[in-house]
Amino acid sequence: MILDDARVTFADIWQGDFDIVVASYTTIMYQHKRLKGFKRYMSIWKQCGKDVADRVAEKETLPTKRPTLSVFTALLEILACRIPTKVLDEAHTVSKWAGVKRAAVKALLAFSVNLLTGTPCANHWFEILNTADLLPYEFPKTRAEWFTVFAPDQADQRHKAPNLVEFSNVVRYLLPFTFGRTIDLLELPGIIYEPRVEFELSAEKSELTLWLIDKFLRCVRMGAEEGEANEEEKNTAMAYCTKVNGTRTLRLRHTLTSYLPTCRPNKSRVFRVSPHTHQSKSGRSRTSLSTSNAYGHCLRRQFCKNRANWKTVQLKKTHP
C-alpha cells in the first residue's frame, strides 16, 4: 500500500491487512509535526487553561483536536503489536542530527531497522555515525559521545580526517550491523570491474603479436573506410588476438591507444571488452576484443557467444 493520503487512519491500514506500507518522508514529517503540535496544545491546556491554549493554538496554528495519524498511534500498543521492520531508503537523507525528518523517523517504533544507503559519507567521515545512530541499540546518545568514543583527539577538530585507530574503531563498531552482498542467494548484477584489455603472451610471440595487432587494426580501418578487407588477414589477426596465451602479460590498452589516432583521427573508437567470458585454468581471465563499427560487429557476432557479458569501453584518444 502506498500511503500518500493524510486522511488514511491506522484502522484503515489494519483492516486492509497490508504486508508492506510504503510512505514518503514528507508524509511522516507532516504527521509527526501535527502530533507534536497537538501535544504542545494539550500541555498548555494542562498548565494554563483552555483559553490560553486556544489563543496559542490560533497564533501558532496548532491542532486543537487529535489529528488523524496513520502510523503514530497508540493502537500499536493497545493491540500489542509493533512494526516488524522499518526500512529507510536513502538513509543518508535523514542523517542531519537535529533535523525534523530524523526526529519523525526515530519516533516510529519498530522491532528492527533496515538502513539502505549508497552514500554513507557525503562530505565528512562522521556522517556515517549519524546514519548509524538510527540503529535502535546504539549506546551514544549525543554527538559529543560519538566523538568521545570513536575520535577523542578530534573533539574540537571534527572536520579533520580520522587516523587509522579511530577509523578502525568505527569500522569495528559498524561491522556487526553491516552485511555483505548475498550474491549467491540473490540474482544480483555482478560487480563491475574496471575494464582493462589484457592479453597473455609468451615472450617469443610478443613481436609477432604486435605485428598481427597492427595488421588487425589496419584491416579494421580498411573495413570501415573501404567496406571490404582481406578475409584471411582479419580472421588470422582476430583469432590470434582471442586465443593467445602464455606467461608474459602485455598491457594492450596502451598499445591500442597509440594506434587509435591513426585508425580514425576524427572520431573516438569504442571497444567492447568481455572480461568474464574466457577463464583459463590458472584462474587468469583472458579477454577478447572487437570494434563497434560494422566490420567489428560482424567479428563480434562471430567470436562472442554470450553478448550479455559484453561491456562498452571508451578508450581515450591520446596521440602518442
Next chain:
Amino acid sequence: MRHARHTLGGSLNIDEMGLGKTTQAIDDIYGDIRCENDAFNLVLTEKSVLIPWAKEGERSYKQVSELVSAATLSGVC
C-alpha cells in the same frame, strides 16, 4: 543479515547504486512475514520513488508467492 536485524535490532546496507539494495530489502521483508498478528512493515522513501518501490514490491511478491506455492506443491512446506 537476519541475525543482525533480530539480535542487534538493525542492519546497515551500504552498497553502490544499482547493485540491489532495494531488492535485498524487499526479499528480507518477504522472508520474515510469518505471523498474521504482526503489523505492517513500513518502508520510508523519497516521494519520487514511491511508485517504483510499490512496483518492485509487487513484482517480488509474485515471485515469492510462486516459490511458496511451488514448495507447497512439492511437499517441502
